[in-house]
Structures are given as C-alpha cells and as structure tokens.
Amino acid sequence: MIVFENVTKTYDPDVVGLQDFTCHIGKGEFVFLVGASGSGKSTLIKLVLKELEPTEGRILVAGRNLGTLPQRKVPLLRRNIGCVFQDFKLLPNKTVYENVAYALEVVGEPRRMIRRKVPEILNLVGLGEKTNSLPHEISGGEQQRVSVARAFVNHPPLLLADEPTGNIDPETAVGIMQLLVRINRTGTTVVIATHDREMVNRMRRRVLQLDAGRLVRDERRGSYDQTPDDLEEGV
Amino acid sequence: MRLGFFLREALGSLRRNWVMTMAAVITVFISTVILGSVLVMGENLDRGATSLENRVMIEVFIKDDATPQEQKAFQQKVLAMSQVKEVNFVSKEEALDRFRETVGDYITKNLATNPLPASFEVYVKDADQVDAVAALFYDEPIVSHTPGTQDGVQYAAKTVRRMLRTIDLIRWGMWGATALFAAAAILLISTTVRLSIFARRREVEIMRLVGATNWFIRWPFVIEGFAAGLIGAIIGALSVYLVNWAVADWLKNSVDYLDAYVYPLWWQGDTWPLGLLPTLALLGGVLGAAGGLVALRRYLRT
Ligand SMILES: Nc1ncnc2c1ncn2[C@@H]1O[C@H](COP(=O)(O)OP(=O)(O)O)[C@@H](O)[C@H]1O
Numbered sequence A: 001m002i003v004f005e006n007v008t009k010t011y012d013p014d015v016v017g018l019q020d021f022t023c024h025i026g027k028g029e030f031v032f033l034v035g036a037s038g039s040g041k042s043t044l045i046k047l048v049l050k051e052l053e054p055t056e057g058r059i060l061v062a063g064r065n066l067g068t069l070p071q072r073k074v075p076l077l078r079r080n081i082g083c084v085f086q087d088f089k090l091l092p093n094k095t096v097y098e099n100v101a102y103a104l105e106v107v108g109e110p111r112r113m114i115r116r117k118v119p120e121i122l123n124l125v126g127l128g129e130k131t132n133s134l135p136h137e138i139s140g141g142e143q144q145r146v147s148v149a150r151a152f153v154n155h156p157p158l159l160l161a162d163e164p165t166g167n168i169d170p171e172t173a174v175g176i177m178q179l180l181v182r183i184n185r186t187g188t189t190v191v192i193a194t195h196d197r198e199m200v201n202r203m204r205r206r207v208l209q210l211d212a213g214r215l216v217r218d219e220r221r222g223s224y225d226q227t228p229d230d231l232e233e234g235v
Numbered sequence B: 001m002r003l004g005f006f007l008r009e010a011l012g013s014l015r016r017n018w019v020m021t022m023a024a025v026i027t028v029f030i031s032t033v034i035l036g037s038v039l040v041m042g043e044n045l046d047r048g049a050t051s052l053e054n055r056v057m058i059e060v061f062i063k064d065d066a067t068p069q070e071q072k073a074f075q076q077k078v079l080a081m082s083q084v085k086e087v088n089f090v091s092k093e094e095a096l097d098r099f100r101e102t103v104g105d106y107i108t109k110n111l112a113t114n115p116l117p118a119s120f121e122v123y124v125k126d127a128d129q130v131d132a133v134a135a136l137f138y139d140e141p142i143v144s145h146t147p148g149t150q151d152g153v154q155y156a157a158k159t160v161r162r163m164l165r166t167i168d169l170i171r172w173g174m175w176g177a178t179a180l181f182a183a184a185a186i187l188l189i190s191t192t193v194r195l196s197i198f199a200r201r202r203e204v205e206i207m208r209l210v211g212a213t214n215w216f217i218r219w220p221f222v223i224e225g226f227a228a229g230l231i232g233a234i235i236g237a238l239s240v241y242l243v244n245w246a247v248a249d250w251l252k253n254s255v256d257y258l259d260a261y262v263y264p265l266w267w268q269g270d271t272w273p274l275g276l277l278p279t280l281a282l283l284g285g286v287l288g289a290a291g292g293l294v295a296l297r298r299y300l301r302t
C-alpha cells in the first residue's frame, strides 16, 4: 500500500524531517507510528498525502509513484486516503452532516446516495443524534468521530491518522481507537501516528518508531517503548 | 458541475460572512457609482459638444437685388461643397419675423420698408472648418457687404471653438480621473476579497485535504464574488440614475438654456447607450468573480 524507499525530507535551513527512511506497509495492515515530538511522524503523513515533496527518495502509494504524479491528480489521490488529524479539521460553518457529506460532494456522489450514506456512517460512529450540530457545539471526542466518519465515508483503501487521540480524554480515545480498528477490519489500511503509550501497548500491533527522522524500530507486535522482551524476541 | 451545491455553498457563506459581504458590496457600489458618473457625464458632455458643433453656423447675407435664379445657383453651389452639411434660406420676411420675435412689435411696426437682408444659414460638418468655408464666401458677388468691410459673412467661431476646446479638456481630465479611480477600485476590491479569503484559508486547506479539486473549491467563491458584485453594481446603477434624473429635472425647471441628458437605465434597443443597469451590473459581477479567482490563487497553489 505504502512504500518508502530511502526517503529524506529536509526543511529549508537544514532541519531534518525524515532521514533515509525505508519501509513497506502492506494492504490491510494496522500500523502505529511512534516517536517523540519532532521525530518526523507528521512529515511522513504529509509526504503520503503529497502535501510535501521528498528531498530525496521515492514514495509509492497504491502502486503509484508520487514523484511523477501530476499536481492535478493530487485531489484524486486524496480521495482515496481518509485523513484524521489531532485538530479534527472540520469545516467550522458546516453541520456534522454537511461536513461528512462534503467528502461525498467532492467525488460527485449523487444526492440520493449522500442522503443514504451520511446517516449510515454517522450512526456507525454513534453520532446519529447530532447530525445538525455545528462542530463547536459538540465535544472534542465527538468532533473526532465526525472526522473519522468523513475519512471513512468513501471507504478509502487507506486511512491516515495524525495523533487522533491527542486532544481528547483517554476514555473517549479508546472509542476512537475502536472505530479505527473496525475500519481496519473492512480491509482498509490504517496508519496512526501517536504518542499515546497506553494505547499502543494495549493493542500490540505493528509499531514503527522514529527518532530524529530515522526509523529505529519496526516490530510486528510492538509496544510503545523498546523493551528487553522485544530484544530477546529478536525482531 | 454541481450547480445546486455550489449555489447553496455560495449563498450560505454570503450570509455567514455578512460583514465581508457588506464590505464587498459597498466596494463594488462605490466603484460603479464612480464609473456610472463618468458614463453619465461623458455622455452629457458628448451631447453638449455635438449640439454646440451643430450650432456652428455661417450666416451669409444676400444683396437685395439678387434674382431668385442667382440665389438658387448660390445655394446649389454651397450645398455641393464637401465641408457643408446643410444650407437654409432665410428670406427677408422671415428675417423680419425673427427680428420681431426678439425685439417686439414696437420697433418693427413703424418701418416703411424691410431693412433686413435675406440670408443663407450654412452649417458645416466639422467645427474646425468654419474659417476655411467662410473664406470661400467673401468674394461671392451675391454677398452683401457694407462697403469697406466683410460683414456679409458672419459666424461665432471664436466663442464656440473655445467652448469646444474646454469640453475636450474636461473630457480628457475625466478619463484620466476614471483611470485613476478604476485602479483604486480594483485595488479595493481585491483587498476586500483577499481579506475574506484569508479569514477562510483554513477552510480551503481542509477542502484540499478532503480531495476537492481546485475548481470545486473555486466555484462557490466565484459565485459569491459575482453575487456581491452584482448587488453592489445594481444599487450603484440605480443611485447614479436617480441622481442623474434629479439633476436633469432640476436643470429643466430652473435653467432654460441648459438641458441635461438622462442616461437610460435600461438598454433602449439600439446599440448605444447600453443602459446603466446592464453595463454596470455586468461589470460589477465580473469584477467580483475575478476578485474571488485572483484572491484564491495563492491558496490553491500546490
Ligand atoms: N514546515 C516546517 N518547516 C520547517 N521545519 C519543520 C516543518 N514541519 C516540521 N518541521 C520540523 O521537522 C521535524 C519533524 O517534525 P514533525 O514531522 O512535525 O514531527 P512529529 O509529527 O513527529 O512531532 C521537526 O524538527 C520539526 O521542527
């Protein structure tokens, strides 16, 4: 699904975002991206969305080389990637319903289908009652669920989440994480950048750890921190 | 294109961002009032100049003893001149009638004979040619000069030409001012739109992340700009028309010799003038839409 080959991203004055990063994320995987603040997690996600261009190296998403993907095709790429962010990124003047519907309007979905799909997905994330609320009228956890609903309403093959639980309380965070797991079960590849230690430790999924832009660990059933256990396992 | 969706988006955000909407409407309003005033004043000056030029007339006084054949021949000859537009014959009787109209019966009643000569009124096509045309008449045998003078040929060239030159000057000055104001208006409009889009750049960023194409993002903004421009321009056109009409009305009732032209509000069926409302509304709409496009440009750069 995602292939990084020796990717380096440096910001203007020699600030390293990502350094010689190579990895392969397969279809249907569920991957945690961990590392201290500033280690390059967001940079990686922005590269996949072609919000940034790598300084060096090659990135493939769903078999397509982003380096040769023309700018006018970028919207198409993004329609196939659902995105969830720490700050939710909801359109502030649109209701919950309209925010989710926007992702469908963008792809030219017929009105009839929009009317069917939006309530369906809102029920799935447990927001059936709040369809006509504005983002500022609902809690952070609820806003994040709207954002998950918007990311998934198109059933994209890939879903990226950048610190999705960073701004919400731990209990609500569990709910969000469960949603992401359910989405993953439908076959969607899910990549989550996080520094929520407890969550990562509880889930025991594949963990990629970054440090100053470098990949320092890639474990199949990893925890947040590198433990002696893992070393013994020799992964 | 999903017209319904874009229209709803545009109207919704016009309502939500009503302060910005007001600013844009007022900006376009001011711009169209300036432009509309220039149109109205320009048209009035044009018409004033034309009517002045039409009044550039050479009076050629005829000897009393000229025969009708001689008069006829002269008239034909003048009419054949390429610079001449029109020739009217004013007989001695008509001249006396006119004189009576201006000074009253009192003087003319006591005249034994009609002392006024017959004349030709010669209108030239181009006011600049009066001197040249008049010069052709001085030596005509039919023309009646007081001995020792050339007073048989008369025209008010100097005054008229000075007025025409003044009108030309005003007209140039006006176009200069218009260019200046137009530049100011464009600056004002683009600033307004840029402000409004700056406030919404986060929205634009989110739309892009969700996979909206540039045109999907642009259309609502373009429609918004167009609508705001249209509203401002319509109010502007109506205001200019009302003021134009009021001034013309006042002139008609208070100053006899000055008539102002009321620029039509709507298209009259001929090609010119186009009418204030269609001209300005189109301009305002296009200006608003263009403002939206231009201001969005930097946020849609990839
Ligand atoms: N737009 C930017 N301009 C310059 N430096 C940046 C920019 N974005 C991120 N960086 C730098 O790149 C490094 C990696 O940042 P980031 O990918 O945001 O890390 P993380 O998401 O893991 O906290 C940091 O040192 C950060 O300061």
Ligand SMILES: [Mg+2]
Residues within 6 Å of the ligand: A038, A041, A042, A043, A162
């Ligand atoms: Mg980050």
